[in-house]
Amino acid sequence: MNSTEIKDLYKQKIMQTYGRFDVVLERGEGSRLYSPEGREYIDFTSGIGVNCLGYGNESWAKAIYKQALKLQHTSNLYYTGPGVELAKELTERSGMSVVFYANSGAESNEGAIKLARKYSFDKYGEGRSKIVTLYRSFHGRTITTLAATGQDSFHNYFYPFTEGFLHAEANNINSLKEAADGACAVMLELVQGEGGVLPLDKDYVKAVAAFCQENDLLLLTDEVQTGIGRTGTLFAFQQYGIMPDVVTFAKGIAGGLPMGGILVNEKCAGVLSPGTHATTFGGNLIAAAAALEVMRQLTPELLGAVAEKGAYIRDAIKGWNCPAVKEVRGLGLMLGVSVEGVKPVDLVNKCIDNGLLMLTAGSDALRMLPPLTITYEELDKGLAILKKVLEEV
Secondary structure (H helix, E strand, C coil), X not given: CCHHHHHHHHHHHCCCCCCCCCCCCCEEEECEEECCCCCEEXXXXXHHHCCCCCECCHHHHHHHHHHHHHCCCCCCCCCCCHHHHHHHHHHHHHCCCEEEEECCHXXXXXXXXXXXHHHHHHHHCCCCCEEEEEECCCCCCCHHHHHHCECHHHCCCCCCCCCCEEEECCCCHHHHHHHCCCEEEEEECCEECCCCCEECCHHHHHHHHHHHHHHCCEEEEECCCCCCCCCCCCCHHHHCCCCCCEEEXXXXXXXXXXXXXXXXXXXXXXXXXXXXXXXXXXXXXXXXXXXXXXXXXXXXXXXXXXXXXXXXXXXXXXXXXCCCEEEEEEECCEEEEEECCCCHHHHHHHHHHCCEECEEECCCEEEECCCCCCCHHHHHHHHHHHHHHHHHC
């Protein structure tokens, strides 16, 4: 089918729940994507941070193919190998103790919320179940993770929400302490992605970790978007000088297949016992095989290059001295460009017209989440398009 036929059929047969851009994609190579008609786009989105190894990665595809020929799924009623190998990699490289596999970021965060409440119930009984999150946070689109999300714009239509979530001001430890009365946990995005690509202050995060430890509140870091090398380390918490009790992950872990999970420390390793939490597809063998290949390719050299490329992008944009650009912020290859005088979505559409795919974040920012393997040639081509668009504004 050509692009017009695909768009027409989408409108007829798929729920219109997305504000799709006027782009049809058929194939990719490296960090470049192509329409059915062969139009090329430089990709600064990686499927919202999912396609961390880019497109056409042969080793990743072969790992999937090899596992698919052997065994694709068994449920979690039996022992299998790929998930165990992956768990060993994840725990050893994160410093955490054990892992639970899920299928998405929202599901991973739901599991972390359940774990935090059960930890507190087992130790203190009822009445200590609240979880503190931050304003401008985003933790998922289920009823519970929407309740955890600190943005009113996501709270329309779906009342009543799950109870027990309180929101505090980011980078304000007193605000968090006031909200924590009756709490069992604090959940943080170390870089608030949907909120605008807003990195938390490192001293604030350390103060939160100390407060949690002093009061036996679990510290949950939502690394659905910041994890799996996105910020230049396997997890962003490794740049903040803390050790969370629980770390959630998803997006990039399987390089394009649906997968997520929860990593926990020794204190929390036995909280979720048989019958308290489960998922049919969690740890699916093909997804686990893909994730194991992702982990093999996330070498110290590649992670170092992520940090270097992030700095390269920031320096380039700052060097343009463009009046429309207020600020460039973020970590690694998770970057936000705050703009003024123009709507970010209008800039994204102009970038598309010129062959560059971008994202928005919050009310004022462009967001960049390119594949971690993007080349400098691809970066330069994409940045040239962005500069042209900003200068035209």
